[in-house]
Amino acid sequence: xxxxxxxxxxxxxxxxxxxxxxxxxxxxxxxxxxxxxxxxxxxxxxxxxxxxxxxxxxxxxxxxxxxxxxxxxxxxxxxxxxxxxxxxxxxxxxxxxxxxxxxxxxxxxxxxxxxxxxxxxxxxxxxxxxxxxxxxxxxxxxxxxxxxxxxxxxxxxxxxxxxxxxxxxxxxxxxxxxxxxxxxxxxxxxxxxxxxxxxxxxxxxxxxxxxxxxx
Amino acid sequence: xxxxxxxxxxxxxxxxxxxxxxxxxxxxxxxxxxxxxxxxxxxxxxxxxxxxxxxxxxxxxxxxxxxxxxxxxxxxxxxxxxxxxxxxxxxxxxxxxxxxxxxxxxxxxxxxxxxxxxxxxxxxxxxxxxxxxxxxxxxxxxxxxxxxxxxxxxxxxxxxxxxxxxxxxxxxxxxxxxxxxxxxxxxxxxxxxxxxxxxxxxxxxxxxxxxxxxx
DNA sequence: GACTGTGAAGCCATTCACAGCT
DNA sequence: AGCTGTGAATGGCTTCACAGTC
Numbered sequence: 001x002x003x004x005x006x007x008x009x010x011x012x013x014x015x016x017x018x019x020x021x022x023x024x025x026x027x028x029x030x031x032x033x034x035x036x037x038x039x040x041x042x043x044x045x046x047x048x049x050x051x052x053x054x055x056x057x058x059x060x061x062x063x064x065x066x067x068x069x070x071x072x073x074x075x076x077x078x079x080x081x082x083x084x085x086x087x088x089x090x091x092x093x094x095x096x097x098x099x100x101x102x103x104x105x106x107x108x109x110x111x112x113x114x115x116x117x118x119x120x121x122x123x124x125x126x127x128x129x130x131x132x133x134x135x136x137x138x139x140x141x142x143x144x145x146x147x148x149x150x151x152x153x154x155x156x157x158x159x160x161x162x163x164x165x166x167x168x169x170x171x172x173x174x175x176x177x178x179x180x181x182x183x184x185x186x187x188x189x190x191x192x193x194x195x196x197x198x199x200x201x202x203x204x205x206x207x208x209x210x211x212x213x214x215x
Numbered sequence: 216x217x218x219x220x221x222x223x224x225x226x227x228x229x230x231x232x233x234x235x236x237x238x239x240x241x242x243x244x245x246x247x248x249x250x251x252x253x254x255x256x257x258x259x260x261x262x263x264x265x266x267x268x269x270x271x272x273x274x275x276x277x278x279x280x281x282x283x284x285x286x287x288x289x290x291x292x293x294x295x296x297x298x299x300x301x302x303x304x305x306x307x308x309x310x311x312x313x314x315x316x317x318x319x320x321x322x323x324x325x326x327x328x329x330x331x332x333x334x335x336x337x338x339x340x341x342x343x344x345x346x347x348x349x350x351x352x353x354x355x356x357x358x359x360x361x362x363x364x365x366x367x368x369x370x371x372x373x374x375x376x377x378x379x380x381x382x383x384x385x386x387x388x389x390x391x392x393x394x395x396x397x398x399x400x401x402x403x404x405x406x407x408x409x410x411x412x413x414x415x416x417x418x419x420x421x422x423x424x425x426x427x428x429x430x
Numbered sequence: 431g432a433c434t435g436t437g438a439a440g441c442c443a444t445t446c447a448c449a450g451c452t
Numbered sequence: 453a454g455c456t457g458t459g460a461a462t463g464g465c466t467t468c469a470c471a472g473t474c
Contacts, residue, residue: 005442007442007443007444008415009443009444010443011414011415011418012411012415014418015408015410015411015414015415015418016395016408016411018414019393019410020395033454033455033456034455034456035455040395041395042395044444044445045455046444046445046446046447047443047444047445049455049456049457049458050443050444050445050457050458052456052457053456053457053458057456057457058456059455059456059457060451060452060455060456061450061451061452061454061455061456061457062450062451062452062453062454062455062456063451063452063454063455063456064454064455064456065456077418077421078414078417078418078421079414079417079418079420079421080414080417084413084417086413092312093311093312093315093316094312094316096308096312097307097308097309097311097312097313098312098409100308101308101309101409102369103370103393103409103410104409104410104413106410107410107413107414109410109413147420148413148416148417148420154317155318171420172416172417172419172420174412174413174416178234178318180231180235180255180256180257188416188419188420190412190415190416192407192409192412193230193231194313194316194318194319194407195230195234195318195319195321195322195324196227196230196231197389197405197407198299198301198319198322198324198363198389199226199230199233199293199295199322200223200226200227200230200405201363201387201389201403201405202293202294202295202299202363202387203226203229203230203292203293203294204387204403205294205362205363205386205387205403206292206293206294220464222464222465222466224465224466225465248432248433248434249433249434250433259466259467260433261466261467261468261469262465262466262467264433264434264435264436265435265436265465265466265467267434267435268434268435268436272434272435273434274433274434274435275433275434275473275474276432276433276434276435276472276473276474277431277432277433277434277472277473277474278432278433278434278473278474279432279433279434280434431474432473432474433472433473433474434471434472434473434474435470435471435472435473436469436470436471436472437468437469437470437471438467438468438469438470439466439467439468439469440465440466440467440468441464441465441466441467442463442464442465442466443462443463443464443465444461444462444463444464445460445461445462445463446459446460446461446462447458447459447460447461448457448458448459448460449456449457449458449459450455450456450457450458451454451455451456451457452453452454452455452456
């Protein structure tokens, strides 16, 4: 079989296209060209076509793409056809914000368990859910068949939380703690590093003084 | 002059190295090799050396790098030698979490103003700061000489907020709203898309059924 | 002997340009 | 005529491998 090697950048864009198509569909748009998608999300039209070409032929030459169809295709590629339950560890401000984040629900994600080992936080209600002690994790993971965990604890506790998640059978982790985690090869790990993103901005602001000389 | 073109991936890693070095320095580590840095943050040693080589020669052959010196160099490259005041728009759960996020303070960022146009939120205290109406933005930006804004509002309000920020003289924006913003060329913009990160995980989990055949 | 700094090679992603279809 | 799908060309990043230095 073909070992289709898809660049990660393509997946990131696919996710963006997918959400953009959803917006278009809600507005009642029926057909769209690669140029319009490109304009809408800020990439080149060739890039859009190339990205989609990794997965099939979804358009009609001379016409474009059917918005609703393409939306379904992209959803399916991203594995969003069925809902994904999540557990979240860390009931601080960030954990609280993430557990109630509408953007997740809109895309089929739902936090089904929140954990913290801080006794003052356990039992606290977050909307219609209670913060539980880590010991409850196996039960909730089994009950909802959870595969993905979110880490929203301070850096120094993050590795321990990751280990616990893996021990409890999770296979994918989204880590918000500013630290590099060690996980086995078969675990999917992504880091969302909030400070790094600001530092790219400050770097670029600093570079300006060196540009705009000559050409 | 040399038009030194630094890959964005290098900047991202530099930010990670910088934070890692800070941790090492706090632990009292004096000297470190590219291999150890690489292990610590999960990249290749050659990558570490190449990344640093864009900016100078910071190590000693046969020895390695002085942790504290390299920490200072990387901080300086990223423009973190002086503190960066930030304004944040959107006093929802995410805005609240970001405004109190310790990871920002640790790296020299401080939120000096929080804005929302929701009357029920204005005046609300967030730690030692009050939520202000957007009209107050010019005053606070001028007072603290703010350059960077954070957008933490729902998608449909994000473009309007970006426009307001730019009108008020901000030159860099960190956008948490799940939407592509249109900004002039001279504005630095980065998007942190929380759902996209989860969708990369779900995509990868889906791919697994296709891998591990043959080899 | 150990480790950095770096040109060259290799690899991967993006853009180009056009054949192919409607 | 308009737009997709795609091989070929380009450009850029990463890895290799080793000369240079301590």
